[in-house]
Each structure stands twice: as C-alpha cells, then as structure tokens.
Amino acid sequence: MTILSFAKVSTKQLKTITSIMENGSGNKYKNPEWHDEKNKDKFAVKIVAAEPVKKSVDKTGPAEKNSREIKIDELVKKILDRDRAALARAITLVESNSEQHYEKSKQLLEKILPYSGNSIRIGISGIPGAGKSTLIEALGLYLISLGHKIAVLAVDPSSSITKGSILGDKTRMERLSREPNCFIRPSPAGGTLGGVTRKSRETMALCEAAGYDVIIVETVGVGQSEIAVRSMVDFFLLLMVAGTGDDLQGIKKGIVEISDALVFNKADGENQTRSEISAEEFKNALHFLRPYTEGWKPKVLTASALNNEGIEEIWNTIETFVKYSKEKGIFDKRRKEQTLDWVYSTIENELKRRFYSSPAVRENLPKIKEDILSGRMPAVEAVEKLLKVYFNN
Numbered sequence: 001m002t003i004l005s006f007a008k009v010s011t012k013q014l015k016t017i018t019s020i021m022e023n024g025s026g027n028k029y030k031n032p033e034w035h036d037e038k039n040k041d042k043f044a045v046k047i048v049a050a051e052p053v054k055k056s057v058d059k060t061g062p063a064e065k066n067s068r069e070i071k072i073d074e075l076v077k078k079i080l081d082r083d084r085a086a087l088a089r090a091i092t093l094v095e096s097n098s099e100q101h102y103e104k105s106k107q108l109l110e111k112i113l114p115y116s117g118n119s120i121r122i123g124i125s126g127i128p129g130a131g132k133s134t135l136i137e138a139l140g141l142y143l144i145s146l147g148h149k150i151a152v153l154a155v156d157p158s159s160s161i162t163k164g165s166i167l168g169d170k171t172r173m174e175r176l177s178r179e180p181n182c183f184i185r186p187s188p189a190g191g192t193l194g195g196v197t198r199k200s201r202e203t204m205a206l207c208e209a210a211g212y213d214v215i216i217v218e219t220v221g222v223g224q225s226e227i228a229v230r231s232m233v234d235f236f237l238l239l240m241v242a243g244t245g246d247d248l249q250g251i252k253k254g255i256v257e258i259s260d261a262l263v264f265n266k267a268d269g270e271n272q273t274r275s276e277i278s279a280e281e282f283k284n285a286l287h288f289l290r291p292y293t294e295g296w297k298p299k300v301l302t303a304s305a306l307n308n309e310g311i312e313e314i315w316n317t318i319e320t321f322v323k324y325s326k327e328k329g330i331f332d333k334r335r336k337e338q339t340l341d342w343v344y345s346t347i348e349n350e351l352k353r354r355f356y357s358s359p360a361v362r363e364n365l366p367k368i369k370e371d372i373l374s375g376r377m378p379a380v381e382a383v384e385k386l387l388k389v390y391f392n393n
C-alpha cells in the first residue's frame, strides 16, 4: 500500500528526502510512476511506502484501557440529562463509518431508543433559496417562546456542493442557534439525499432522548431526498415561492403529493398578491390529487418568513394535523410503518457494510475490478464470484 503525499517542498527538504531515498533507508520515498525522468529530483510529490502495521501490545490494565474508551453508560446518562455537548458527540459517533465505532453506536442506540419517539417530526423541503432556513428560524423561535425544545437537522449552507443558499447569513439561523432550547445539527447536502443522511433517523432518536420535542428536518429539493424525509417524519411541508416555476416542478416530481401543507413563502412586498393568487390556484388544483394522509386535505398557506408573518398559522396547521392523525390512529400506524422501514434500510446498510468490509471481498475485489475494466470478465460473472467469495468465508 502506498500513500501519496503532496507538499510544498523547499530545496533543502528536497535534498533531505532525496538523500533518504538514495541512502536506501528502507525505500521509504520514491517518485510516483508518472514522474518526469529528466527532472526527477525536483518532484514535490513523493510516494511514501506505508509502514507495516505493528501489532501493539496492550500493557494497560482493564481500568486504564476503559478510560480511553467512550463510556456508553456515561454518554447515555448525559444525553438524558440534556447535555448538548454529549448529544453532539453521540451523533458524531452514530454517523461514523469506522468499524471501531460501530459496536459502540449500536450499544448507544439500544440504550437510547426506549427514551425516544416523544416528539413531532417535521420535514421541510423546497428549492435552494425558497427560504427554508429563514422559516425554520422564525418557526423555531416562535415554538421556543411557547416552551418547546427544538432540534433542527439543517442543510449546511457552507458546504460547497450543498446548493444550500449562500444568499444571506439568515441561512445559518444565527438567532435560533443562540437559543439554549435549540439544537442545530448541520449536514452537508452533497450526494443524492440533499441534507438527509443515512443516519438522520438515529440522530432524531438521540435528539428526542435529550428532550427535544419538535424535530425539524430541512432538505434541499432533489426528488429522492423528499421521499427519504417523508419516510421519517410525521408532517411534511413544501415551501414554494410564487412565480418561480418551482410550484410546477413540485407537481412534476410528485412532491406535492407527499406534502401535508404547501406554503408560499416570500409573500411580502410586490410578491404578496402573486403569492395569494398562486395559493388559491393551488387549492383548486389539489382537488385532483389524492392526499398522502388519508382524509387530510393538504393546507395551502402563504407566509413571509423574513417578516415573521404566517408562522403561527403554520404551527396551528401542524398541531391540527397531529391532533387529527392521532385521533384517527394514523400517527401511530405511520410511526410503526416507519420503524419497519428503518429496519429494512438498516438491514440493507448492514449487509452492504459487512460485504465490503469482509477481508475475503477486500482481497479479491481489486483483481476482479481490473478484470471487469479490461473486459476479461463480464459483470454477471464478477457478481457471482464476489458473492461466492463472501459467503464461503
């Protein structure tokens, strides 16, 4: 295994590196395969041969060893005591892909799950710039004034691939983030799921255990992300801006169909009348759609998140919905179905994780990959071979 090291190297450093190479100290540094033969001394990129992993001998006693480990019981206790730093650490642990954190996060979730579930989970979607973050801030501040504790899984506006709006600092929800009764967890919107991570559900459960009773998940409209969020929230709100054409997009992508409320934001100034007209048109159009939640006709509202208008109506709608769906048994049934969904997707992830981390697969994969790329092996055969390798080990 080799590691590429890129560095700005001074002439002196370069000499040292070259002399190490020339002295043959263990062939540690060498030029990359694509180096220019004539200028090989002037290369700032070197390949460093990886050192063989030394097996460390554990000389510590059990007590010492444990003190370096994450103590799950302590972490659970702190989360239940509503310690925000502990909650943040727990989420990082659960989101970690490393093998060493896997067992720990499983233990943590097992202990946390009995304390989770007691919240209203809300998904908020809309194209970048629709005003999601601004709305979440306004709604969050309003809910805190009513005595709620709010957790927000937000799209990180600073990550470059996010498509998160960079139009204003509102996106960072600065006022909301200063509230002690609010916990904001940013997640990058890169990849296919626009801000929703593989671990959003687990994160929600952790937030609930820490006493947050309203959880808001923000997602950038990329089609698939709405479907993913829909399958983990109680109420789904689509934010639109009149006259931008994204209303039609919403219909096209089938997002309107999965929404419990549609809100025309930026209903202020010149845009106010236009928003009201669009809202009326939408109300009529919705007659033709089958509601996602049985017996619940999606509400169409207007708001100005910037001017703090229409926020109370949005919350009233959510409360009415929760009351209705609880009375009809829909709330509970949906949560159960979502748990089942969670089980299935966790199984999928777990199988994938086990497959790709299996030593046998890891050993055989590079060669098989090469054979596929060079056309020596058809895809079907490669699949069969890898599965065989996995199951026979």
Ligand SMILES: Nc1nc2c(ncn2[C@@H]2O[C@H](COP(=O)(O)OP(=O)(O)O)[C@@H](O)[C@H]2O)c(=O)[nH]1
Residues within 6 Å of the ligand: 126, 127, 128, 129, 130, 131, 132, 133, 134, 135, 164, 165, 166, 167, 168, 170, 171, 265, 266, 267, 268, 303, 304, 305, 306, 307
């Ligand atoms: N006029 C007006 N501007 C708004 C409103 N809500 C958000 N904005 C602005 O729209 C831009 C994008 O808002 P942001 O909340 O970041 O959108 P997001 O990408 O959907 O999260 C910012 O400059 C906001 O100040 C609103 O109700 N009215």
Ligand SMILES: [Mg+2]
Residues within 6 Å of the ligand: 132, 133, 134, 155, 157, 164, 165, 171, 218
């Ligand atoms: Mg945003």
